Amino acid sequence: MSINPEIAKRRTFAIVSHPDAGKTTITEKFLWFGKVIREAGHVRAKANRSYTVSDWMKIEQDRGISVSSSVLNFPFEGCWFNLVDTPGHQDFCEDTYRALTAVDSALVLIDSVNGVEKQTIKLMDVCRMRHTPIITFINKMDLDGRSVLDLIDQIESVLKIKAIPFTLPIGVGKLFKGVYCIADNTFNVYNAQSGHQEILQMSGPDDPKLVELCGENWVNQFREEYDVVTGGMDPFNHELFLKGEMCPVFFGSAVTGFGVRQLLNAFADLAPAPMPRETDKRTVDPSESDFSGFVFKIQANMDPKHRDRTAFIRICSGQFQRGDKVYHVRSERDVRLAAPTAFLAKDKEVIDTAWAGDIVGINDPGLFHIGDTLTKGEKMSFSGIPDFAPEYFARVTLLNPLKSKQLAKGLKELTEEGATQLYQPFKSAIPVIGVVGELQFDVLKFRLMSEYGADVSLDRIPSFGVRWIVGDPAEVEKFVTDNGGDCMRDKEERFVCLFPNEYRLTLAVKNYPELKFVETSLG
Numbered sequence: 001m002s003i004n005p006e007i008a009k010r011r012t013f014a015i016v017s018h019p020d021a022g023k024t025t026i027t028e029k030f031l032w033f034g035k036v037i038r039e040a041g042h043v044r045a046k047a048n049r050s051y052t053v054s055d056w057m058k059i060e061q062d063r064g065i066s067v068s069s070s071v072l073n074f075p076f077e078g079c080w081f082n083l084v085d086t087p088g089h090q091d092f093c094e095d096t097y098r099a100l101t102a103v104d105s106a107l108v109l110i111d112s113v114n115g116v117e118k119q120t121i122k123l124m125d126v127c128r129m130r131h132t133p134i135i136t137f138i139n140k141m142d143l144d145g146r147s148v149l150d151l152i153d154q155i156e157s158v159l160k161i162k163a164i165p166f167t168l169p170i171g172v173g174k175l176f177k178g179v180y181c182i183a184d185n186t187f188n189v190y191n192a193q194s195g196h197q198e199i200l201q202m203s204g205p206d207d208p209k210l211v212e213l214c215g216e217n218w219v220n221q222f223r224e225e226y227d228v229v230t231g232g233m234d235p236f237n238h239e240l241f242l243k244g245e246m247c248p249v250f251f252g253s254a255v256t257g258f259g260v261r262q263l264l265n266a267f268a269d270l271a272p273a274p275m276p277r278e279t280d281k282r283t284v285d286p287s288e289s290d291f292s293g294f295v296f297k298i299q300a301n302m303d304p305k306h307r308d309r310t311a312f313i314r315i316c317s318g319q320f321q322r323g324d325k326v327y328h329v330r331s332e333r334d335v336r337l338a339a340p341t342a343f344l345a346k347d348k349e350v351i352d353t354a355w356a357g358d359i360v361g362i363n364d365p366g367l368f369h370i371g372d373t374l375t376k377g378e379k380m381s382f383s384g385i386p387d388f389a390p391e392y393f394a395r396v397t398l399l400n401p402l403k404s405k406q407l408a409k410g411l412k413e414l415t416e417e418g419a420t421q422l423y424q425p426f427k428s429a430i431p432v433i434g435v436v437g438e439l440q441f442d443v444l445k446f447r448l449m450s451e452y453g454a455d456v457s458l459d460r461i462p463s464f465g466v467r468w469i470v471g472d473p474a475e476v477e478k479f480v481t482d483n484g485g486d487c488m489r490d491k492e493e494r495f496v497c498l499f500p501n502e503y504r505l506t507l508a509v510k511n512y513p514e515l516k517f518v519e520t521s522l523g
């Protein structure tokens with residue numbers, strides 16, 4: 001099937017990084033290169049971040065962090081980019097993981113000083129599971145960072161992906177001179193003040209002009225690295241890149257915009273347009289004329305003036321027109337998607353047409369769940385939108401007992417957004433919540449109070465982790481009877497066990513050989 005040009009120019013990606021690696025800074029540069037914003041100033045100190053483009057909830061501003069994921073669009077070199085933001089604070093949440101189910105490729109952003117960090121490793125696991133193509137940018141070359149070969153080695157050994165440098169830096173920190181582009185033998189001169197790039201043609205890495213520009217010591221070091229990189233490493237293979245097994249690596253400095261243009265060019269040239277996606281029935285090609293998509297995120301009350309919920313839909317095939325009627329597979333009902341919104345900065349603008357690869361936010365009357373599929377009538381469901389087992393747990397005790405209805409409503413609505421899981425213990429009436437990142441406890445407490453008037457105390461439950469209990473129903477029931485104190489029901493009424501320690505899990509695996517205790521549920 002020939003691919004529609006509108007779809008072919010879509011690049012839908014997310015940024016995978018650890019807090020402080022420069023995600024917000026580089027996002028602003030992307031918007032600047034896309035001419036969406038006129039000025040990409042320095043990102044101010046965190047506490048002062050209220051103006052940054054992807055912050056929109058009050059709590060984000062109070063904390064100076066980005067809590068909810070947003071979608072930003074910008075054009076560049078004939079391509080249309082959808083950047084799905086990933087909440088990037090220390091205690092990231094399920095939304096961060098789920099954002100990766102909505103993209104076709106990812107930018108891995110690494111701080112040259114800190115190297116590969118914890119959150120990047122966790123997110124990279126999700127990319128690997130999904131075979132997401134990766135492009136890596138090593139940021140902050142204007143600081144005294146780690147050695148080039150050390151960084152490349154870390155990407156390969158820690159992130160477990162073959163790394164192919166497309167550029168190599170010359171100099172580092174205050175003496176950073178620029179990057180050498182291996183494919184076309186150009187040298188991009190770094191200008192700390194303007195961030196502008198002067199591009200000079202070289203005859204090769206031995207060109208004497210390099211020594212004039214950068215000094216002998218730095219050039220000697222660069223030539224050694226060049227020999228290692230070009231001599232010992234595999235050539236870039238686009239097929240392996242598309243399978244998520246090999247990634248191009250770029251070096252630069254996001255704060256000055258240096259190296260960002262090459263990075264965007266790489267996304268335009270190498271990253272895939274929307275690719276076919278699997279459902280439980282068949283593979284869906286993005287160029288099919290019929291619309292299809294799935295909900296990957298739900299967010300309540302984005303606009304404090306209206307108590308609304310927005311469902312974020314990744315379009316997987318066809319074209320979507322404002323006012324179209326679509327089929328909601330789970331409820332077997334037709335729904336009219338009246339006001340899809342595209343998101344840019346704080347402003348919502350209503351859009352008329354969206355294509356496969358795009359993300360649209362639509363008003364949710366309470367109908368949608370994460371993972372729901374929308375089609376033009378076909379009964380199928382997109383697969384691979386997992387529930388991730390939370391890592392932290394707490395009992396929810398209501399402090400103002402007259403608000404029990406509000407609490408129930410708040411817990412239901414906020415957990416439907418997906419960042420928090422709600423459980424009903426088998427032997428107690430006090431609900432339990434589970435989160436992927438600890439910060440979600442604060443977010444939940446804050447929102448239950450500010451949006452629903454329910455003041456709660458969240459009492460942490462020390463535990464090893466939760467597992468779905470899978471197997472023959474009679475066997476599951478036996479387990480639940482024997483271990484009732486640790487068992488709970490999830491939102492889909494499936495049984496889970498909250499193991500207090502690893503020993504108890506090992507014991508369960510040994511004593512109930514017919515049962516499986518699984519960490520990721522595919523619903």
Ligand code: GDP
Pocket residue numbers: 017018019020021022023024025026042043044045088139140141142143252253254255256
């Ligand atoms: P995020 O947490 O990943 O969104 O990181 P930010 O974009 O907020 O950046 C964290 C800090 O690193 C900020 O103070 C930025 O100004 C700084 N930063 C970002 N990119 C660079 C860079 O290329 N060089 C230097 N020296 N600092 C940078």
